[in-house]
Amino acid sequence: MLSEPDRRLLKLLEQDCRLTPQELSIQTGLSVEHITTRIHEWEKEKVIVQYRPLINWDRTGDEKVSALIDVKVLPQRGFGFDKIARRLQKFAEIKAVYLISGGYDLSLLIEGRTMQEVALFVAEKLAPLEHIQSTATHFVLRRYKQDGVELTGGDETPQRLMVSP
Amino acid sequence: MRHYLNSTVANLPPSGIRKFFDLVATMEGIISLGVGEPDFVTPWTVRESGIFSLEQGQTMYTSNAGLLELRQELTQHLAKTQGMLYNPETEILVTVGASEAVDLAMRALLSPGDIVLVPDPSYVSYGPCAILAGAGVRYVPTRADQDFRLRVEDLQRVYSPEAKLLVLSYPNNPTGAIMTREDLLPIAQFAAEHDLLILSDEIYSDLTYQGTHTAFAALPGMRDRTLHLSGFSKSYAMTGWRIGYAAGQSDLIQAMTRIHQYTILCAPITAQVAAIEALRAAEQAKREMVETYDHRRRLMVHGLREMGLSCFEPLGAFYVFPDITATRLSAEDFAEQLLREEKVAVVPGTAFGPSGEGHVRCSYAYSTEQLEEALERISRFVKRRL
Numbered sequence: 001m002l003s004e005p006d007r008r009l010l011k012l013l014e015q016d017c018r019l020t021p022q023e024l025s026i027q028t029g030l031s032v033e034h035i036t037t038r039i040h041e042w043e044k045e046k047v048i049v050q051y052r053p054l055i056n057w058d059r060t061g062d063e064k065v066s067a068l069i070d071v072k073v074l075p076q077r078g079f080g081f082d083k084i085a086r087r088l089q090k091f092a093e094i095k096a097v098y099l100i101s102g103g104y105d106l107s108l109l110i111e112g113r114t115m116q117e118v119a120l121f122v123a124e125k126l127a128p129l130e131h132i133q134s135t136a137t138h139f140v141l142r143r144y145k146q147d148g149v150e151l152t153g154g155d156e157t158p159q160r161l162m163v164s165p
Numbered sequence: 166m167r168h169y170l171n172s173t174v175a176n177l178p179p180s181g182i183r184k185f186f187d188l189v190a191t192m193e194g195i196i197s198l199g200v201g202e203p204d205f206v207t208p209w210t211v212r213e214s215g216i217f218s219l220e221q222g223q224t225m226y227t228s229n230a231g232l233l234e235l236r237q238e239l240t241q242h243l244a245k246t247q248g249m250l251y252n253p254e255t256e257i258l259v260t261v262g263a264s265e266a267v268d269l270a271m272r273a274l275l276s277p278g279d280i281v282l283v284p285d286p287s288y289v290s291y292g293p294c295a296i297l298a299g300a301g302v303r304y305v306p307t308r309a310d311q312d313f314r315l316r317v318e319d320l321q322r323v324y325s326p327e328a329k330l331l332v333l334s335y336p337n338n339p340t341g342a343i344m345t346r347e348d349l350l351p352i353a354q355f356a357a358e359h360d361l362l363i364l365s366d367e368i369y370s371d372l373t374y375q376g377t378h379t380a381f382a383a384l385p386g387m388r389d390r391t392l393h394l395s396g397f398s399k400s401y402a403m404t405g406w407r408i409g410y411a412a413g414q415s416d417l418i419q420a421m422t423r424i425h426q427y428t429i430l431c432a433p434i435t436a437q438v439a440a441i442e443a444l445r446a447a448e449q450a451k452r453e454m455v456e457t458y459d460h461r462r463r464l465m466v467h468g469l470r471e472m473g474l475s476c477f478e479p480l481g482a483f484y485v486f487p488d489i490t491a492t493r494l495s496a497e498d499f500a501e502q503l504l505r506e507e508k509v510a511v512v513p514g515t516a517f518g519p520s521g522e523g524h525v526r527c528s529y530a531y532s533t534e535q536l537e538e539a540l541e542r543i544s545r546f547v548k549r550r551l
């Protein structure tokens with residue numbers, strides 16, 4: 001079980017992974033040694049998987065298209081959906097793979113440079129795969145919020161008084 | 166016009182903070198640590214319920230005491246968090262901020278000749294409200310070397326038999342001091358022995374960073390001697406909604422409701438509806454805000470100590486109250502020179518009473534980046550003085 005101070009530590013890192021053990025120590029009251037050890041353990045246990053920034057590519061002017069693809073799959077005896085999911089996750093174009101409930105079985109996030117590139121990937125690589133029964137492609141038109149961060153229109157800067165009792 | 170004014174009002178000194186506010190207003194590029202309100206916006210679910218209530222056309226008066234549904238939520242909340250039992254029909258009053266409740270309580274309780282005991286330093290409105298109610302005020306100095314906790318010795322030094330009401334305000338603005346159950350018990354005994362009533366303003370109770378907050382009214386025998394005040398401003402980042410409440414013995418609540426009925430009628434309905442949602446659905450959002458304050462608190466205390474200022478560890482609210490006497494400046498000079506030289510606004514401790522001398526109040530209701538920048542500037546300023 002995760003202790004309360006450790007949970008806080010992970011949350012702080014999740015918000016800003018650039019914080020050094022010294023800075024984390026100041027903010028949490030935990031010792032630098034404890035923090036360093038825990039981070040090491042978490043890295044080894046793959047609790048902390050990667051350190052990376054959240055980039056809003058829409059603001060870079062760099063063309064990039066993503067699509068959410070719902071996939072209906074024929075489960076395989078003895079493997080269920082795992083085998084096909086593991087195969088799909090190998091594609092570099094596929095950025096996320098989820099097993100979902102409801103009318104479809106898997107949900108994929110695909111990225112490409114153009115809509116055509118994504119559509120071709122679905123038509124040529126994905127749909128023909130054995131066990132895949134059908135797909136439904138939803139192109140992402142605008143990204144409003146990602147990983148809990150508002151990307152557009154979320155710049156609420158409340159106007160407070162400069163001094164108040 | 167001045168000679169037409171009511172003499173009590175005319176003689177009432179303006180809040181010490183006002184003067185400083187005017188000075189800050191003339192300057193640009195200021196990093197202000199002078200604000201006594203959260204930097205968070207009210208959690209969306211709460212804002213959304215206010216919007217929905219407007220869409221539904223909920224734009225009428227409510228009953229004087231506030232929506233019964235809100236009073237019921239409040240009694241459940243008080244029972245769950247503090248084990249305090251109140252009747253939602255007769256013992257809860259919803260007010261326009263806890264500030265209104267302070268005023269109502271003073272006017273409902275005090276007569277000329279009565280004395281109100283107010284810990285010093287503390288929030289700016291208790292003394293003036295007592296004076297406006299026709300009573301006198303005696304300030305009870307508290308000290309940095311006691312972590313600004315109120316002790317019975319402090320009370321004994323200023324007590325006289327005319328004292329009727331003692332104000333408690335912990336976690337404290339401006340010091341960030343808290344009072345634990347052990348700290349409060351002797352005060353309760355003193356109150357019982359001297360038949361003192363207690364106005365306990367616990368607006369910052371959710372912002373307690375060590376142990377759990379003890380409500381004064383929850384202490385044995387204190388329920389009917391105590392008026393418990395709190396509100397939504399600090400816990401749920403709802404300052405502008407102006408919504409607070411009072412819980413207490415029904416005679417007092419009914420008397421306060423009578424004044425409220427003639428002067429305010431009722432708290433705004435939109436804010437009342439939003440407050441219900443806050444109690445029902447914003448617990449997690451509140452916890453996350455408290456966690457963030459706690460991180461900033463440590464950052465501030467560490468930063469101030471690093472630059473050579475002595476700073477007791479505040480365990481509540483969102484203020485640090487460093488001792489600046491090492492700079493050989495008065496609180497007011499420190500604040501003014503810091504503002505002019507480094508463009509950081511802090512509030513001189515003396516704005517909250519004479520015992521605030523030698524200290525300044527720094528709020529940490531700001532982002533980590535702003536706090537770090539402010540600390541750097543304060544450090545430069547302090548280095549030149551040490």
